[in-house]
Amino acid sequence: MEPIQSTGRGSSGNPVANLDGSREQAGGTTILTELQQTVMPALLLFLVLTFVTGVVYPLAVTVVAQLAFSSAANGSLIGDPQHHIGSELVGQSFTEPRYFWGRPSATTPAYNGLGGSGSNLATTNPALMDAVKDRIARLHAVDPDNAAKIPVDLVTTSASGLDPQISPTAAQYQAGRIARERGLPLEQVTKLIAQHTQMPTFGFLGQPRVDVLRLNLSLDALK
Amino acid sequence: MNTYAAIEIAVFFVILLALVKPLGLYMARVYQGTPCGLNQVLLPVERLIYRLSGVRPDSEMTWQRYAVAMLLFNLFGLLAVYGIQRAQGLLPLNPQHLGAVSPDLALNTAVSFASNTNWQAYSGESTLSYLSQMLGLTVQNFLSAATGMAVLVAFIRGLTRQKVAEIGNFWVDVTRSTLYILLPLSFVLAIALVSQGVVQSFGPAIDVTTVTASTDAEGKPIQTQQIPQGPAASQIAIKQLGTNGGGFFGVNSAHPLENPTPLSNFLQVLAILLVPAALCYTFGDLVGDTRQGWTLLASMLLVFVPLLALGLWAESVGNPRLADLGVDANASLLQSGGNLEGKEVRFGVGASVLWSAATTAASNGSVNAMHDSFTPLGGLVPMLLMQLGEVIFGGVGSGLYGLLIFAIVAVFIAGLMVGRTPEYLGKKIEAFEMKMAALVILIPPTIVLAGTALAVSFDAGRAAVTNPGPHGFSQILYALSSAGNNNGSAFAGLGVNNVFYNSLLAIAMFGSRFWLIIPVLAIAGSLARKKQVPISAGTLPTHTPLFVVLLAGIVVLVGALTFVPALALGPIAEHMQLLSNSAP
Numbered sequence: 001m002e003p004i005q006s007t008g009r010g011s012s013g014n015p016v017a018n019l020d021g022s023r024e025q026a027g028g029t030t031i032l033t034e035l036q037q038t039v040m041p042a043l044l045l046f047l048v049l050t051f052v053t054g055v056v057y058p059l060a061v062t063v064v065a066q067l068a069f070s071s072a073a074n075g076s077l078i079g080d081p082q083h084h085i086g087s088e089l090v091g092q093s094f095t096e097p098r099y100f101w102g103r104p105s106a107t108t109p110a111y112n113g114l115g116g117s118g119s120n121l122a123t124t125n126p127a128l129m130d131a132v133k134d135r136i137a138r139l140h141a142v143d144p145d146n147a148a149k150i151p152v153d154l155v156t157t158s159a160s161g162l163d164p165q166i167s168p169t170a171a172q173y174q175a176g177r178i179a180r181e182r183g184l185p186l187e188q189v190t191k192l193i194a195q196h197t198q199m200p201t202f203g204f205l206g207q208p209r210v211d212v213l214r215l216n217l218s219l220d221a222l223k
Numbered sequence: 224m225n226t227y228a229a230i231e232i233a234v235f236f237v238i239l240l241a242l243v244k245p246l247g248l249y250m251a252r253v254y255q256g257t258p259c260g261l262n263q264v265l266l267p268v269e270r271l272i273y274r275l276s277g278v279r280p281d282s283e284m285t286w287q288r289y290a291v292a293m294l295l296f297n298l299f300g301l302l303a304v305y306g307i308q309r310a311q312g313l314l315p316l317n318p319q320h321l322g323a324v325s326p327d328l329a330l331n332t333a334v335s336f337a338s339n340t341n342w343q344a345y346s347g348e349s350t351l352s353y354l355s356q357m358l359g360l361t362v363q364n365f366l367s368a369a370t371g372m373a374v375l376v377a378f379i380r381g382l383t384r385q386k387v388a389e390i391g392n393f394w395v396d397v398t399r400s401t402l403y404i405l406l407p408l409s410f411v412l413a414i415a416l417v418s419q420g421v422v423q424s425f426g427p428a429i430d431v432t433t434v435t436a437s438t439d440a441e442g443k444p445i446q447t448q449q450i451p452q453g454p455a456a457s458q459i460a461i462k463q464l465g466t467n468g469g470g471f472f473g474v475n476s477a478h479p480l481e482n483p484t485p486l487s488n489f490l491q492v493l494a495i496l497l498v499p500a501a502l503c504y505t506f507g508d509l510v511g512d513t514r515q516g517w518t519l520l521a522s523m524l525l526v527f528v529p530l531l532a533l534g535l536w537a538e539s540v541g542n543p544r545l546a547d548l549g550v551d552a553n554a555s556l557l558q559s560g561g562n563l564e565g566k567e568v569r570f571g572v573g574a575s576v577l578w579s580a581a582t583t584a585a586s587n588g589s590v591n592a593m594h595d596s597f598t599p600l601g602g603l604v605p606m607l608l609m610q611l612g613e614v615i616f617g618g619v620g621s622g623l624y625g626l627l628i629f630a631i632v633a634v635f636i637a638g639l640m641v642g643r644t645p646e647y648l649g650k651k652i653e654a655f656e657m658k659m660a661a662l663v664i665l666i667p668p669t670i671v672l673a674g675t676a677l678a679v680s681f682d683a684g685r686a687a688v689t690n691p692g693p694h695g696f697s698q699i700l701y702a703l704s705s706a707g708n709n710n711g712s713a714f715a716g717l718g719v720n721n722v723f724y725n726s727l728l729a730i731a732m733f734g735s736r737f738w739l740i741i742p743v744l745a746i747a748g749s750l751a752r753k754k755q756v757p758i759s760a761g762t763l764p765t766h767t768p769l770f771v772v773l774l775a776g777i778v779v780l781v782g783a784l785t786f787v788p789a790l791a792l793g794p795i796a797e798h799m800q801l802l803s804n805s806a807p
Contacts, residue, residue: 034288034291035291035295038288038291038292038295039295040277041276041277041278041292041394042292042295042296042298042299043295043299044275044276044277044278045272045276045278045296045394045397045398046296046299046300046303046366047276048272048275048276049272049362049365049366049397049398049401050303050358050362052272052401052402052406053361053362053364053365053366053401053406053461054357054358054359054361054362055357055358057361057406057409057410057457058357058361058454058457058458060410061410061413061414061417061423061454061456061457061460062423062424062425062454062457064414064417065413065414065417065423065424065456066423066424068414068417068418069414069417069418072417072418072419072420072421073417073422073423073424073456074422074424074426074429074452075422075424075429075450075451075452075480076420076483077429077431077450079431079432083432084429084430084431084432084450085431085432085433085434086431086433086434086448086450087431087450087479087480088420089420089479089480089483090448090450090479090480091479092433092434092435092448093433093435093437094434094435095435095437096435099434099435103568108439108440109437109438109439109440109445110437111437111448112448113428113448113449113450113451114348114349114428114449114451115346115348115349115473116348116472116473116474116477116478117473117474118474118477118565118593118595118596118715119564119565119593119596120565120593120595120596120689120690120714120715120716121564121565121595121596121690121716122595122596122690122694122697122716122797123542123544123562123564123596123597123598123599123797123801124544124599124690124691124692124693124694124797124800124801125690125691125694126691128542128564128596129544129548132545132548132550133548136548136549136550148551149549149550149551150549150550150551151550151551151558152541152545152550152551152552152558152560152561152563153558153559153563153568155545155550156545156563156564156565156566157564157565158477158565158566158567158568159474159477159565159566159567159575159590159591159592159593160474160477160478160479160567161474162474162478162479163479163567163568163569164479165567165568165569166568167557167558167559167568168557168558169551169555169557169558170558172557200227200231200485201484201485201486201489203227203230204226204227204230204231204234205227205231205485205486205488205489205574206227206231206484206485206486206488206489206569206570206571206574207225207227207228207485207558207559207568207569207570207571207573207574208227208556208557208558209568209569213434216434217434220434
């Protein structure tokens with residue numbers, strides 16, 4: 001590959017003519033007329049490229065998306081079309097002891113689909129400490145005999161406020177409580193967690209995780 | 224950080240570096256007008272675009288004319304984004320029935336997108352109609368990125384041409400950047416993202432009945448949730464590839480419908496650095512010596528990798544105050560551990576910190592975790608990467624022309640040391656170039672520091688702060704660093720959607736974008752007029768490890784000298800506070 005040559009081969013058909021043409025324009029016209037000569041191409045090119053990138057491109061993506069990945073393109077909804085019970089990608093709020101709890105959510109109300117938000121509390125903010133202490137107290141209140149350390153994802157808010165998942169460690173921490181509340185053998189709950197544990201994609205992308213909504217739905221399905 | 228994260232980050236660098244040459248070569252062919260593989264399909268489209276616009280693709284421009292064309296083209300973009308937002312209530316594709324955006328917010332967003340900053344004072348799902356997102360934001364994502372690439376190519380022509388006044392044709396450069404590079408890449412990425420669950424539809428948000436009831440703000444029980452919809456994937460693809468960063472949703476790529484899976488996350492973070500990295504190869508190819516391009520890339524990595532490592536360490540250690548409460552934040556093969564406040568479980572600490580470094584090294588600014596909740600040093604890394612002037616990868620095009628300006632300063636300083644006239648790629652660097660280079664290097668820090676001083680001096684500036692102590696100052700410093708370097712990332716707690724910040728940051732974004740491009744083009748025009756001087760014994764080779772260190776050193780030195788005092792008041796003071804308070 002040769003470098004762009006001094007004659008401006010890059011984007012010009014006939015460099016000599018261009019050079020002369022440009023010089024004539026620069027010499028024979030004022031700045032004002034030069035501006036006028038530039039306004040129309042600027043406006044028209046802007047409009048044409050707006051059409052290409054703002055209409056043709058998103059519509060083309062939409063057509064392919066709706067044809068090839070119809071469920072994914074429409075929010076990955078679960079449940080029958082008349083009665084959707086959620087999206088498999090968006091977390092829901094669970095506060096009853098008989099369900100696995102997800103990440104604390106900073107949105108109002110919790111897991112507000114149209115109002116995703118993090119807490120944006122700094123590590124040094126006393127309000128963060130108060131919130132974490134409160135969450136620890138709530139977890140202990142529904143599971144007083146559990147002496148294990150609480151996994152960090154159960155007491156910290158997610159970035160989106162809609163995090164659908166918890167770590168397998170956080171699910172396992174709650175297994176005893178679920179088994180007791182539902183009168184199930186602990187092994188069955190542990191097995192269910194294992195079934196719903198997704199390992200990193202290709203073995204290394206992302207983190208191991210458990211989808212809280214799916215896990216709770218399959219808990220309900222056990223009966 | 225666990226083993227998965229370590230492998231993910233290693234694989235990230237391998238794939239990124241493997242793509243530099245093929246994409247870089249492709250882009251070089253596009254800008255040279257030689258067959259690149261897509262000509263059969265796209266050449267007729269390109270010709271049609273010129274015909275409809277009344278553009279003569281073969282007429283060359285002086286640097287002044289190029290600058291006027293660039294400014295007018297971007298002015299129309301700015302006005303269009305403003306107008307569409309103000310009128311969105313009357314326009315179609317608005318199923319959520321959102322009203323007109325307030326004038327200050329609309330202006331802020333218009334400048335933000337026209338300047339390739341993509342600062343988000345708005346929250347997409349509750350503020351902008353689908354039409355505003357498509358015709359306003361998506362379009363500017365393409366065109367502001369293409370503008371940066373065009374200016375880079377014009378600058379390269381300044382280096383390679385001799386004794387001419389012209390540096391190319393802006394219309395052609397911006398059209399080719401859009402049509403041959405950004406559009407095909409975005410289309411492929413958008414479809415890949417949809418396959419992972421990013422929404423791409425035009426219906427209104429869908430109501431679902433949740434499994435259990437929860438309570439709303441007034442304490443009333445609710446059992447519905449709204450799942451947002453919209454043409455998101457098409458916008459997110461170009462938001463990443465064009466180093467734009469403005470999200471479709473308020474929480475950007477932390478939103479599970481904007482970035483649903485570890486694979487979508489990997490593709491998006493790769494897309495952030497892909498074009499800026501590959502342009503280094505394009506540069507080397509166009510100047511006829513690919514070693515020159517690899518040298519620039521090596522300088523970028525020399526700054527990037529240690530800062531990434533610092534961020535990973537800080538976030539993996541996590542918040543010592545939580546450890547004191549008996550919380551288990553240890554990394555294992557079953558949990559990420561570390562500081563998970565403001566992070567998503569599917570990404571964990573590793574992929575979140577990698578993103579935070581990539582998005583601020585490149586002037587992207589999208590987030591997949593909330594930087595405001597990072598540890599003090601974890602938050603210092605993205606802040607410093609912006610303050611270095613967005614030349615470590617930087618914006619598409621703009622990052623590389625910024626680094627080339629630093630290269631000019633580097634050869635000048637080296638020239639002073641040995642007492643020779645400095646030259647870069649055979650072009651003598653003289654007083655005019657140095658004056659312009661000084662402008663380019665000094666404008667952003669001036670905007671950042673003066674803007675921060677202004678914000679902390681006014682009640683309206685201080686009232687927006689949401690965290691006490693040094694972190695509050697960090698929030699303001701971060702916002703100005705972001706706007707003043709056209710990044711767009713935020714310590715999102717800062718309440719910026721008000722007249723004070725919308726105006727201040729709009730001025731910062733405008734100044735640091737367009738007032739830099741003009742001196743850059745002036746240097747290009749000046750260099751194009753000069754003739755190439757032959758290499759002599761006194762020429763400093765600019766493709767050696769020595770130059771890699773010299774260039775990286777100057778970037779870090781300028782940034783450090785400018786910002787260490789401010790950083791000491793913010794993240795560094797906060798780090799000390801975190802350590803001392805957590806002691807038993």
